[in-house]
Amino acid sequence: MWTEQDKHTLQEEYAITGETIPIIDLGPFLTDEPGAAQTIANEMRDALERIGFFFIINHGIPKSLRDRLVSATAGFYDLPLEQKMVLKVNEEGNGYVPTRGELPKTSPYYTGTRKPDVSECYLLQRDWGPIYRPTQNQWPENGSNFRTTVMEFFDAAEDLSIRMLPLYALALGLKPDFFDDKFPKYQGLNFLRVARMPPDRLDEDEFNVGPHTDSSFITLLATSDQPGLEILSQSGRWLKMPLIPNAFVINSGDMLTRWSNGRVLSTPHRVINASDTYRYSIPFFLHPTPDTVIECLPTCCGPDNPAKEPPITSAAYLQWFLEENFALGDQVYNEAGEQVTVSETA
Numbered sequence: 001m002w003t004e005q006d007k008h009t010l011q012e013e014y015a016i017t018g019e020t021i022p023i024i025d026l027g028p029f030l031t032d033e034p035g036a037a038q039t040i041a042n043e044m045r046d047a048l049e050r051i052g053f054f055f056i057i058n059h060g061i062p063k064s065l066r067d068r069l070v071s072a073t074a075g076f077y078d079l080p081l082e083q084k085m086v087l088k089v090n091e092e093g094n095g096y097v098p099t100r101g102e103l104p105k106t107s108p109y110y111t112g113t114r115k116p117d118v119s120e121c122y123l124l125q126r127d128w129g130p131i132y133r134p135t136q137n138q139w140p141e142n143g144s145n146f147r148t149t150v151m152e153f154f155d156a157a158e159d160l161s162i163r164m165l166p167l168y169a170l171a172l173g174l175k176p177d178f179f180d181d182k183f184p185k186y187q188g189l190n191f192l193r194v195a196r197m198p199p200d201r202l203d204e205d206e207f208n209v210g211p212h213t214d215s216s217f218i219t220l221l222a223t224s225d226q227p228g229l230e231i232l233s234q235s236g237r238w239l240k241m242p243l244i245p246n247a248f249v250i251n252s253g254d255m256l257t258r259w260s261n262g263r264v265l266s267t268p269h270r271v272i273n274a275s276d277t278y279r280y281s282i283p284f285f286l287h288p289t290p291d292t293v294i295e296c297l298p299t300c301c302g303p304d305n306p307a308k309e310p311p312i313t314s315a316a317y318l319q320w321f322l323e324e325n326f327a328l329g330d331q332v333y334n335e336a337g338e339q340v341t342v343s344e345t346a
């Protein structure tokens, strides 16, 4: 349990010259301390509007779960490539993507040649999926530990993200229960990305994850102990995110930016594993139910500040975003413009 004094020490220790990534202590909110929700929501408003990223501490997800998750993920990636390729990503976007099999295709945040990501990843949703589109995950046959541990984390990350929704509502000047009926458990378009990034030296303009923004309302990121995440601050600098033990990184994505009429930032980020060992990165992406209408929040527009975008359902938005921004598997092309199939990239 981090104390208030610890939080101040951490905040100073991890300060980045001239810029601060807020550290938000969820403890008082999760234990229903009177007044805590509004106080924390105020801190979150600053984080969401100024930088789009923050850390959470005292979040209630035990370190042992994160450690088991990293260990089970490492076990999965240690499987022979042929066994992983059996799980090759399907049309629903579930499954395995080998290294250089994914590309942020229209990212405006690249400054040089775009190259596919140097990382393996495994994408999943809930096995039964949201009601509008049944989905089926592809699990390794001898990977029961991987499957149960990954789904245990999926559950914990979903619970925590949903628990934080009143803080987002208060931060945006809405009633605390504003988002409650839009994110019922098991029915959101939520997914998890389980990635492994090698320690290999990268070429110029090459990344373990190329510069991009997320689609999400909330992204909750668990990683192993290797740094590598960099975020593009409003000052135009790429900031190296520090690693805070047992904290999670939270950021907002384009869906919340659109819903808030641009008030909440969706900050571009990228990953370069500069360590000498594999880095594991497991972001959970929270989205509302497929039929939720993303329409300028009442506190984010008015006569002097009209809605910048028309209403759109969550499902339609997410589909557009993914098609527009990411190429996966058979949709990846190399620098010469040639199609790179998933099997050839391995």
Ligand SMILES: [Fe+2]
Pocket (backbone or CB within 6 Å): 212, 213, 214, 269
């Ligand atoms: Fe991301």
